[in-house]
Amino acid sequence: MFDMCLLGTGGMMPIPGRYLSSLILRYGGISVLVDCGEGTQVPLQKLGWGFLNIDAIFFTHYHGDHIMGLPGIIYQMINQDREKELKLIGPKGMSIISNLLNVLFGDIPFTVEYIEIEDEECMNVGDITVKNILVDHTVLCFAYSFEVKRLPIFDVKKARALNIPVEYWHILQHGENITKDGNVIYTPDMVLGKSRKGLKVSYCTDTRPTESLIDLVKDSDVFVGEGMYGDPLDIEKAIKKSHSTFIETAFVAKEANVKELWLTHFSPSLKNPAEYIKYAKDVFENTIVGHDLMTKELHFENS
Amino acid sequence: MFDMCLLGTGGMMPIPGRYLSSLILRYGGISVLVDCGEGTQVPLQKLGWGFLNIDAIFFTHYHGDHIMGLPGIIYQMINQDREKELKLIGPKGMSIISNLLNVLFGDIPFTVEYIEIEDEECMNVGDITVKNILVDHTVLCFAYSFEVKRLPIFDVKKARALNIPVEYWHILQHGENITKDGNVIYTPDMVLGKSRKGLKVSYCTDTRPTESLIDLVKDSDVFVGEGMYGDPLDIEKAIKKSHSTFIETAFVAKEANVKELWLTHFSPSLKNPAEYIKYAKDVFENTIVGHDLMTKELHFENS
Numbered sequence: 001m002f003d004m005c006l007l008g009t010g011g012m013m014p015i016p017g018r019y020l021s022s023l024i025l026r027y028g029g030i031s032v033l034v035d036c037g038e039g040t041q042v043p044l045q046k047l048g049w050g051f052l053n054i055d056a057i058f059f060t061h062y063h064g065d066h067i068m069g070l071p072g073i074i075y076q077m078i079n080q081d082r083e084k085e086l087k088l089i090g091p092k093g094m095s096i097i098s099n100l101l102n103v104l105f106g107d108i109p110f111t112v113e114y115i116e117i118e119d120e121e122c123m124n125v126g127d128i129t130v131k132n133i134l135v136d137h138t139v140l141c142f143a144y145s146f147e148v149k150r151l152p153i154f155d156v157k158k159a160r161a162l163n164i165p166v167e168y169w170h171i172l173q174h175g176e177n178i179t180k181d182g183n184v185i186y187t188p189d190m191v192l193g194k195s196r197k198g199l200k201v202s203y204c205t206d207t208r209p210t211e212s213l214i215d216l217v218k219d220s221d222v223f224v225g226e227g228m229y230g231d232p233l234d235i236e237k238a239i240k241k242s243h244s245t246f247i248e249t250a251f252v253a254k255e256a257n258v259k260e261l262w263l264t265h266f267s268p269s270l271k272n273p274a275e276y277i278k279y280a281k282d283v284f285e286n287t288i289v290g291h292d293l294m295t296k297e298l299h300f301e302n303s
Numbered sequence: 304m305f306d307m308c309l310l311g312t313g314g315m316m317p318i319p320g321r322y323l324s325s326l327i328l329r330y331g332g333i334s335v336l337v338d339c340g341e342g343t344q345v346p347l348q349k350l351g352w353g354f355l356n357i358d359a360i361f362f363t364h365y366h367g368d369h370i371m372g373l374p375g376i377i378y379q380m381i382n383q384d385r386e387k388e389l390k391l392i393g394p395k396g397m398s399i400i401s402n403l404l405n406v407l408f409g410d411i412p413f414t415v416e417y418i419e420i421e422d423e424e425c426m427n428v429g430d431i432t433v434k435n436i437l438v439d440h441t442v443l444c445f446a447y448s449f450e451v452k453r454l455p456i457f458d459v460k461k462a463r464a465l466n467i468p469v470e471y472w473h474i475l476q477h478g479e480n481i482t483k484d485g486n487v488i489y490t491p492d493m494v495l496g497k498s499r500k501g502l503k504v505s506y507c508t509d510t511r512p513t514e515s516l517i518d519l520v521k522d523s524d525v526f527v528g529e530g531m532y533g534d535p536l537d538i539e540k541a542i543k544k545s546h547s548t549f550i551e552t553a554f555v556a557k558e559a560n561v562k563e564l565w566l567t568h569f570s571p572s573l574k575n576p577a578e579y580i581k582y583a584k585d586v587f588e589n590t591i592v593g594h595d596l597m598t599k600e601l602h603f604e605n606s
Contacts, residue, residue, distance in 0.1 A: 013344065013375065013378070013379055014342065014344065014345050015345065015348060016345055016348060038342060038344070038371075038372065038374075039317065039341060041317065042317050042318065042319055042342065045318060045319060046319050064375065064407060065378075068341075068371075068374050068375055068407075071341075071367060071371050072316065072317070072341040072367065075368075075371075076316055079315070096406060096407070099406040100403065100406050100407065103399060103403050103406055104403065
């Protein structure tokens with residue numbers, strides 16, 4: 001299934017008992033990490049999903065608390081003789097990452113692909129479809145959604161009735177036409193039932209609430225969202241520093257009609273985030289205060 | 304007094320429950336750190352000695368597990384508007400550190416002084432006298448000793464009998480002559496008693512045992528020494544990778560006549576270092592298996 005784990009929940013700096021905000025997702029043999037601040041390799045070790053095999057690391061932005069754990073992860077990958085390519089993906093400005101790795105390691109013995117993406121794009125890593133939008137922070141910063149699509153039901157009775165050879169079934173189910181001598185002979189709609197809801201996780205820290213964030217997050221199964229400040233009175237600080245309060249992120253969750261909101265990226269001064277949960281719950285009931293190593297398996301709905 | 308804390312005890316990578324090897328010392332309002340691998344800022348926070356005021360950071364060498372926590376510490380210093388100069392001190396090759404900080408921060412708003420030292424030197428940071436020697440690792444690597452000297456007893460009766468003005472007493476006690484019109488009129492030996500033992504902490508990871516290491520470590524109150532491998536049968540691995548076993552470091556401690564040996568820099572594969580303590584104790588009884596945040600106050604002997 002589609003597994004997710006919130007590796008850490010801190011903003012700005014790791015503190016005792018709280019690693020920096022980072023998310024790992026895995027589906028169909030592929031795993032992707034979102035951000036890696038100082039120390040992220042430790043919860044990755046605790047989790048035991050084999051972090052040395054991560055396929056891609058997405059960066060929301062390049063502030064230190066989101067990137068400084070990368071060298072440690074690369075260092076272990078080198079020590080473990082990784083051969084597989086690693087994709088590093090983020091907004092423009094990725095030279096900070098390549099320069100950092102170049103200073104520390106020189107030539108890395110496996111391929112590192114640096115991918116700078118535009119403000120709004122859609123790409124696939126394995127069967128995970130990733131979209132990004134630009135959010136409202138002090139520097140260029142992205143929010144991401146990660147979707148796993150579900151194939152429509154394949155109507156075996158119809159396929160048999162139409163005498164469609166079995167070797168075409170898989171192709172049709174994946175939405176592709178069957179052609180012969182340049183002519184389309186079978187189309188997916190001949191054998192496919194209604195479309196089915198997939199799974200969606202979205203991730204956004206370091207922003208003011210925005211309309212386009214609501215669009216990106218729309219109908220997520222889990223929205224991992226910024227919880228820099230719990231006290232609603234910290235709104236001025238949030239505006240000044242381009243962060244969000246619990247209430248503001250809860251409004252995004254409500255407007256976007258998500259199933260669950262996990263708050264993360266807590267200010268180091270927020271010793272007990274649960275103290276402020278009621279403010280978020282008044283707006284969006286299904287808000288959960290994130291904690292390090294909070295994990296969930298997402299399953300397709302019955303249909 | 305002279306305080307020391309072993310912040311972490313790991314080698315190669317931070318693992319759950321074990322930060323990377325690092326030592327902090329403080330004396331007379333000065334504090335120095337030795338090495339800072341990924342995550343060192345967290346035990347520094349736990350310790351509560353105000354790590355943002357560290358005066359100098361010494362590096363044994365520039366392998367990732369000894370330097371990757373520096374950016375996080377600098378980041379916090381910048382955020383906290385540090386103004387005081389910071390000294391970074393280590394072997395030749397410090398450009399890796401300056402390049403790393405340059406890539407991440409550009410201009411740092413406080414002065415960072417990069418000091419490359421020779422294979423054998425002696426320097427002072429406040430009242431702490433630091434010596435270094437080259438050890439035997441795969442790259443240029445130093446061991447350090449940190450000494451706090453104790454002033455000899457000042458003989459007030461003698462000083463009064465000789466009619467030495469009180470304003471000279473402090474100068475004489477610090478070992479300096481008093482001159483008048485270019486002539487020496489009072490010398491320290493006129494008023495000083497016998498010399499008194501100071502305090503000494505030495506630190507060495509990442510090496511094979513060497514003769515010069517024994518000399519450096521000689522008569523230390525605490526020798527913090529390499530414990531990469533506990534099992535004596537791992538000697539071949541230790542030789543191949545230029546590290547030491549518990550027994551080998553215990554021999555150094557014995558030969559150097561130190562008071563206590565604290566083992567540190569354990570291999571990640573060494574889950575329970577205490578399991579092998581008996582091998583070290585057979586050689587040097589006062590061996591202690593280091594643990595994160597192990598702290599000691601050193602006091603001058605009565606005399």
